[in-house]
Amino acid sequence: MSAVRRSPVRGAAPFIIGIGLLWLAVIVLLPLGMVFAEAFRKGVEGFLKAFDEPDAWAAVRLTLLVAAISVPLNALFGLAAAWCVTRYEFRGKALLTTLIDLPFSISPVISGLVWVLLFGSAGWFAPLLDALGIRIIFTVTGLVLATILVTLPFVARELIPLMQQQGADEELAAVTLGAGPWAIFSKITLPNVRWALLYGVLLCNARAMGEFGAVSVVSGHIRGLTNTLPLHVEILYNEYDFVGAFATATVLAGLALITLLIKSLLEWRFADELAATRRH
Amino acid sequence: MTSIPLPRRWRWKEPSVLPGFGLTFGFVVLYLSLFLLIPLAALIVRPWELGLDGFWRQITTPRALSALQLSFYTAGVAALINAVMGLLLAWALVRYDFPGKRIIDALVDLPFALPTAVAGIALTAIYAPNGPIGAWFNDVGIRIAYTPIGILLALVFVGLPFVVRSVQPVLEDVDHEVEEAAETLGASPFQRARLVILPAVLPALISGAGLAFARAVGEYGSVIFIAGNMPLKSEIAPLLIVIQLEQFNYAGAAAIGLAMLGLSFLILLVMNGLQTLLLRRGRK
Numbered sequence: 001m002s003a004v005r006r007s008p009v010r011g012a013a014p015f016i017i018g019i020g021l022l023w024l025a026v027i028v029l030l031p032l033g034m035v036f037a038e039a040f041r042k043g044v045e046g047f048l049k050a051f052d053e054p055d056a057w058a059a060v061r062l063t064l065l066v067a068a069i070s071v072p073l074n075a076l077f078g079l080a081a082a083w084c085v086t087r088y089e090f091r092g093k094a095l096l097t098t099l100i101d102l103p104f105s106i107s108p109v110i111s112g113l114v115w116v117l118l119f120g121s122a123g124w125f126a127p128l129l130d131a132l133g134i135r136i137i138f139t140v141t142g143l144v145l146a147t148i149l150v151t152l153p154f155v156a157r158e159l160i161p162l163m164q165q166q167g168a169d170e171e172l173a174a175v176t177l178g179a180g181p182w183a184i185f186s187k188i189t190l191p192n193v194r195w196a197l198l199y200g201v202l203l204c205n206a207r208a209m210g211e212f213g214a215v216s217v218v219s220g221h222i223r224g225l226t227n228t229l230p231l232h233v234e235i236l237y238n239e240y241d242f243v244g245a246f247a248t249a250t251v252l253a254g255l256a257l258i259t260l261l262i263k264s265l266l267e268w269r270f271a272d273e274l275a276a277t278r279r280h
Numbered sequence: 281m282t283s284i285p286l287p288r289r290w291r292w293k294e295p296s297v298l299p300g301f302g303l304t305f306g307f308v309v310l311y312l313s314l315f316l317l318i319p320l321a322a323l324i325v326r327p328w329e330l331g332l333d334g335f336w337r338q339i340t341t342p343r344a345l346s347a348l349q350l351s352f353y354t355a356g357v358a359a360l361i362n363a364v365m366g367l368l369l370a371w372a373l374v375r376y377d378f379p380g381k382r383i384i385d386a387l388v389d390l391p392f393a394l395p396t397a398v399a400g401i402a403l404t405a406i407y408a409p410n411g412p413i414g415a416w417f418n419d420v421g422i423r424i425a426y427t428p429i430g431i432l433l434a435l436v437f438v439g440l441p442f443v444v445r446s447v448q449p450v451l452e453d454v455d456h457e458v459e460e461a462a463e464t465l466g467a468s469p470f471q472r473a474r475l476v477i478l479p480a481v482l483p484a485l486i487s488g489a490g491l492a493f494a495r496a497v498g499e500y501g502s503v504i505f506i507a508g509n510m511p512l513k514s515e516i517a518p519l520l521i522v523i524q525l526e527q528f529n530y531a532g533a534a535a536i537g538l539a540m541l542g543l544s545f546l547i548l549l550v551m552n553g554l555q556t557l558l559l560r561r562g563r564k
Contacts (some may be wrong), residue, residue, distance in 0.1 A: 020372035028390050055404035077311045086306040090293035107498020110519035110537045114319035122530050181299040210395025212501035230397040249398040256393035264386040
C-alpha cells in the first residue's frame with residue numbers, strides 16, 4: 001500500500017472523512033441493517049417461518065437453476081470475446097467491444113421487454129412457437145434468456161483489459177514451439193486469467209441471482225414455477241407479509257455480502273492478476 | 281533488419297499465427313446476435329407498427345411524458361448528488377488513512393451486489409411515514425417514501441459506486457509533484473484543489489456520473505417499492521413499460537422503451553463528447 005499523501009487542504013481531514021463515512025452509513029449501511037432488523041422483528045421463530053414454505057424453496061431452486069445455466073454461458077462468451085478482441089487486429093473491433101458493453105446501459109425492464117416482443121403472445125415468433133407447441137415467456141426459458149442478456153458483459157469486461165495488458169507474447173512463443181490450440185488455451189491463457197475469470201464469474205453470478213426487473217417482465221409470477229428469489233420477496237411484500245419478505249431478503253443480502261468478501265479477497269491477494277482498474 | 285514495404289492491400293483482418301480466430305469470432309457474433317442484436321431489433325422495429333403518428337402519440341400522452349420526465353429528471357439529480365458525494369468519498373479513501381478503511385472501501389460496492397428488490401423494500405421500510413427515519417420527516421410534514429424524493433433516494437443508492445470507482449484510480453495517479461510545485465509557488469489549498477486536482481479528475485468524474493445516470497434512468501427494482509407509483513406523479517418510465525405490457529400493448533411498451541433508450545444514448549453521447557474535449561484540453 002502506498003504511503004498516504006498529504007492533502008492539499010490541511011486540517012480538513014476529519015471533516016471530509018466524517019462526511020464521507022456518514023453518507024455511506026446512511027445511504028448504504030442503513031438499508032442493509034434494516035433488512036436484518038425487519039427480518040427478526042418477530043423473533044427467530046418468525047424469521048424461520050418464512051422458510052417453512054415450499055414456495056420459498058422452489059424459488060431458491062429456480063434461482064440456482066437460472067444462474068447455473070446463464071453464468072457458464074456468459075463465462076464461455078467472455079473467454080471467446082476476450083481472445084478474439086485482444087489477440088487479433090480486425091476492422092469493426094471497436095464496434096464489437098461497444099456491443100459487448102451495451103447491456104450495461106439498457107434498462108433491466110427493456111432487457112425483459114425485448115424477449116416478450118419476440119416470443120410473447122403477440123410476439124414476432126408467436127405463430128412459430130404455437131405451431132411447435134413451445135412456450136418461452138412465463139417459463140424458465142424466458143427467465144434464462146432475460147438473465148443472459150442482463151449479465152452478458154460481466155466476464156468479458158474483466159478479461160478484455162487484462163488480456164490486452166498481458167499481450168500475446170507467451171501464446172506466440174507457444175505457437176513457435178509447436179503447441180496446439182488446446183495446449184495454448186489450457187496451459188497458458190487460462191492460468192494467466194484464472195483469477196480475473198473467477199472475479200468476473202462472481203460478479204456475473206451475483207447479478208444473475210439478484211436480477212429483478214428483467215425477470216419480473218418475463219416471469220408471470222407463477223408461484224412455485226417461475227418465481228425466483230427476488231420475485232418471491234416482491235410477492236410476500238405485496239401481500240403485507242413483511243417479516244417473510246425481509247427474511248427471504250436476508251438470503252439475498254447474505255449472498256451480496258459473501259460476494260463482496262470474495263471480491264475483496266481477490267483484489268487484495270491477486271491484485272497483479274486482475275485488470276488494473278480492479279487493484280486497490 | 282530492414283523491412284521491404286509491400287503494397288498494402290485492404291483487408292479486414294491482419295494475419296496472425298495464433299489459432300482460433302474463426303471459432304471465437306464466429307461464436308461471439310452468433311452469441312451477440314441471438315442474445316442482444318435480434319432482441320434489440322425487435323425493440324427498434326416494433327414501435328413503427330403504429331406508424332410515425334402512432335409512435336409519437338404513444339410517447340406524448342400526458343402519462344408517458346410525465347413518466348419519462350420523472351425518470352430523466354430524478355436520474356439527473358441523483359447523478360449530480362453522486363458526483364459530489366462520490367468525489368468526496370473517493371477523496372477520503374485515497375488521501376487519508378483511518379481504521380477500517382478496507383472494509384469501508386469494500387462496502388462502497390454494496391449497491392452493485394445487493395439485489396435491487398432487497399434495496400427497494402429496505403429503503404421503503406426506512407423512509408415510510410412509520411419507518412425510523414421516515415417518521416422524523418413525517419413529523420415535520422415532509423414525506424419521503426411514495427413521493428419523487430423517495431425515488432431520488434433509491435437512485436442515489438444504486439448510483440453511489442459508479443463515481444467513486446471511476447474517480448479513485450485517477451485520484452491515486454494525480455502527479456504529486458505538480459501539487460507540490462503549486463504549493464511552493466504559493467497556491468492556496470483551494471486554488472490547488474481547483475486548478476490542479478479538479479482538472480485531472482474531471483473526465484473521470486463525468487464518465488462516472490454518466491454511468492450512474494444511465495443506470496438510474498432504467499432502474500426498476502429499487503424504485504417501484506418506494507415510488508408510490510401514482511400515474512402523473514410518481515410513476516417512472518420503466519414501470520409504465522411494464523403496465524403497457526400487462527395490457528398487451530406491445531407496440532406502446534416498445535415505443536416508450538425505444539424513446540428511453542434513444543434519449544439516454546443522446547445524453548451519454550453528449551457527456552462522452554464533453555469528456556473527450558476535456559481530455560484533449562488536458563493534454564495541451
